[in-house]
Amino acid sequence: xxxxxxxxxxLIIASLFTHTVNAQERAISETELxxxxxxxxxxxxxxxxxxxxxxxxxxxxxxxFLVDRIYTFEDDEVIDLNRKDWRGxxxxxxxxxxxxxxxxDTDIEFITLHAVEKYGLDITYSEITEMWKxxxxxxxxxxxxxxxxxxxxxxxxxETGRKKNNxxxxxxxxxxxxxxxxxFYPGMTEKAGQRALWGARITNDDWGTHPTIAYGVMISxxxxxxxxxxxxxxxxxxxxxEGPFAEGIRDVVKWHKEDDDWRKTRKKIHDKYxxxxxxxxxxxxxxxxxxxxxxxxxxxxxxxxxDFMKTVGIAVSAGYDCDNQAATCAGLIGVLQGTxxxxxxxVESFNNQYVCFTRDEVQVATPLSEIKERIAAISKRAIxxxxxxxxxxxxxxxxxxxxxxxxxxxxxxxxxxxxEDYEAEVSGGDLDPETYAEFNQEGERLRVEFGEKKLEGFYxxxxxxxxxxxxxxxxxxxxxxxxxxxNCDF
Numbered sequence: 377x378x379x380x381x382x383x384x385x386x387l388i389i390a391s392l393f394t395h396t397v398n399a400q401e402r403a404i405s406e407t408e409l410x411x412x413x414x415x416x417x418x419x420x421x422x423x424x425x426x427x428x429x430x431x432x433x434x435x436x437x438x439x440x441f442l443v444d445r446i447y448t449f450e451d452d453e454v455i456d457l458n459r460k461d462w463r464g465x466x467x468x469x470x471x472x473x474x475x476x477x478x479x480x481d482t483d484i485e486f487i488t489l490h491a492v493e494k495y496g497l498d499i500t501y502s503e504i505t506e507m508w509k510x511x512x513x514x515x516x517x518x519x520x521x522x523x524x525x526x527x528x529x530x531x532x533x534x535e536t537g538r539k540k541n542n543x544x545x546x547x548x549x550x551x552x553x554x555x556x557x558x559x560f561y562p563g564m565t566e567k568a569g570q571r572a573l574w575g576a577r578i579t580n581d582d583w584g585t586h587p588t589i590a591y592g593v594m595i596s597x598x599x600x601x602x603x604x605x606x607x608x609x610x611x612x613x614x615x616x617x618e619g620p621f622a623e624g625i626r627d628v629v630k631w632h633k634e635d636d637d638w639r640k641t642r643k644k645i646h647d648k649y650x651x652x653x654x655x656x657x658x659x660x661x662x663x664x665x666x667x668x669x670x671x672x673x674x675x676x677x678x679x680x681x682x683d684f685m686k687t688v689g690i691a692v693s694a695g696y697d698c699d700n701q702a703a704t705c706a707g708l709i710g711v712l713q714g715t716x717x718x719x720x721x722x723v724e725s726f727n728n729q730y731v732c733f734t735r736d737e738v739q740v741a742t743p744l745s746e747i748k749e750r751i752a753a754i755s756k757r758a759i760x761x762x763x764x765x766x767x768x769x770x771x772x773x774x775x776x777x778x779x780x781x782x783x784x785x786x787x788x789x790x791x792x793x794x795x796e797d798y799e800a801e802v803s804g805g806d807l808d809p810e811t812y813a814e815f816n817q818e819g820e821r822l823r824v825e826f827g828e829k830k831l832e833g834f835y836x837x838x839x840x841x842x843x844x845x846x847x848x849x850x851x852x853x854x855x856x857x858x859x860x861x862x863n864c865d866f
Contacts, residue, residue: 400865402563402600405769406858409562409755411714412599414748416559417482418718419684419710420703421726424481427692427699428463430456432663434695435650438642443692444685446722467725475729475741480516481703483734484553487511488575489747490738492754497560497571497761501533504578508533515734518664519544519579520553534577546584546660548669550576552700554588555707558595560754563862564762568596569614580666583619587670590615590625591704594677597866598712604677605629607708610866611674620652620659624671628678638679642694645671664697673701677708684709684717756860763863770819770856773837785831785842792824792840802826816850823850 404412429447430439433456447457449464458464469477478486491499491507509527516524522544523536531541539545554575561568572592576585590611597610608629615622627648631641650668652659659667672694680687687709691702709717730742760766782791782804790804792813800813802824813826822835823846830850833842 400863401764401861402864403767403859403861404562404599406860408714409599409860410748410752412562412711413559413751413755414744415710415713415715415718416555416595416707417710417744417747417751418715418723418726419706419708420482420485420555421476421730422718422722423688423691423702423704423706424479424699425466425722426688426706427702428466428479429458430692430695431458431463431699432697433458434693434698435663436646438639438695439693441693442686442689444689470725473729473731473733474727475731476726476744478730478732478734479699480520480734481552481700482730483515483732484512484520485556486730486732486738486747487735488553488556489750489754492560493750497754497758501578504575505532505536508578511735511737513736517549518547519549519584523579537577537579537581539581542579542581544579545581546665546667547580547662548587548664548666548697548700549579550585550588551591551666551670551673551704553579555591555595555704556751558592559711559751561596561758561762562599562755563596563864563866564758565593565596565610565614566865567758567762569593583616583621584666586615586619586621587666587673590621590670591673591708595708595711598708600862600864601866602682602712604680604682604712608674608678620649620654620667621670623654624649624667625674628671628674632675632678636679638675638690638694641675641679642672645675664700669696669698669701672696672698673705676701676705680705680709682709682712684713685719759860759862765861767859767861768854768856769859770821773820773835776815776817776822776835776840781835781840783833783840783842785833790842800824800826814850818855821855825850 425446426443446466449459462469487507491504495503505527508524512524519542522542526536526541535541537545554572557571558568569589569592572588573585576588593614594607594611597607601607612625631644635641649671651661673691675694676687676691679690688702688706691705692698726744728744730744730747732738733740776794777796780793782789788805790802793801798814800815801810802813803809811826813824815822815824820834822833824831830846831842832844832846833840
């Protein structure tokens with residue numbers, strides 16, 4: 377057979393993809409993986425931009441309405457907004473840079489992406505310290521700023537995050553700069569949580585790292601788990617069972633069950649956790665604390681019920697440093713729901729460009745699609761390196777061998793008698809009766825060659841629908857969608 381060697385090569389390659397999914401293994405198509413990663417990054421941008429106009433404006437009370445768009449300096453003056461700086465001019469700013477612009481909710485993750493591409497997923501503290509010193513030199517605040525200043529004095533992470541060195545060890549910073557580890561480890565929540573904690577220790581210590589673990593686990597799990605209450609329970613189980621955040625996340629779950637009004641639960645968070653005291657211990661008080669902000673993110677996830685706009689709206693309207701938890705929660709729901717959940721007009725206005733003017737020695741304008749591809753390349757490597765594999769989904773249909781089927785193409789009814797060994801007979805039109813043909817079935821796709829005709833169609837187990845002609849050899853490519861089987865830990 378002239379096609380034997382070609383077919384043998386195809387079968388050898390295809391055999392690499394033929395496995396059974398086991399109990400803790402979960403399947404995700406390459407298309408869906410890419411879509412969720414895209415929604416993760418785009419979601420963070422959306423949440424960031426929704427929250428910035430309200431950043432640190434509402435502390436004692438939440439925003440009196442549910443934020444559902446980007447507010448600007450032109451909105452009603454009775455609304456307390458950051459209208460006197462760039463945060464009140466976000467659409468203008470986007471128009472000026474012709475794309476989505478960087479802020480600390482994404483630009484430090486952008487450097488982490490560069491760092492992992494350079495050093496690998498097992499990057500060390502000395503290597504990440506080197507990357508921070510090279511690329512992160514401005515537009516940083518509180519714990520990030522302190523850690524970066526310590527690096528200039530010769531400190532190397534995690535010493536830069538320890539309580540004795542970094543007085544901002546409890547602030548929100550690591551929650552908003554380490555979510556990318558979850559995208560690197562989809563469905564591998566233990567790995568995602570461990571590496572998120574590793575990243576958190578660059579700037580934070582003690583319970584100041586706990587929200588980062590929680591969100592790291594939830595975003596990783598959201599690639600496969602759509603129940604937000606289950607995601608929060610997974611976070612509870614991952615966070616050390618000590619400290620105010622561990623206590624607070626359990627309180628928020630309880631209060632959510634007791635009352636369907638998120639504003640009442642937000643008041644309880646503020647009353648107990650903004651100035652947290654227990655026995656002789658008093659937590660540091662800050663509008664940008666990881667404690668009250670981290671708990672408001674949990675509030676938004678639970679009361680948002682998996683809906684993107686509702687979750688982001690609550691995350692912003694809950695107040696405090698609200699652009700940060702809005703970005704984190706939006707990235708999570710983006711993973712959970714995919715790009716279909718994002719506001720299309722806003723995403724279109726991003727112009728497929730991420731403009732990073734805030735970090736040194738990196739490309740200023742990078743296509744958002746490229747960022748997605750780069751994250752996905754690392755994710756795929758992590759899947760394969762941690763017990764996962766690839767399969768090829770060709771459709772679940774029976775063999776066409778032994779079937780006689782008539783199908784029309786360009787007004788001609790062809791009758792095919794499919795035999796064994798990829799050989800068939802075909803009649804119809806001007807063909808001689810029982811004209812010799814060869815066919816190649818790969819799942820639902822069927823290709824048939826007879827005379828100078830090479831046709832392609834799809835077989836559903838009953839009917840054959842011919843869709844067009846084939847250019848080239850009917851054996852030369854492999855049909856099917858790549859599916860990644862992830863060795864999940866839940």
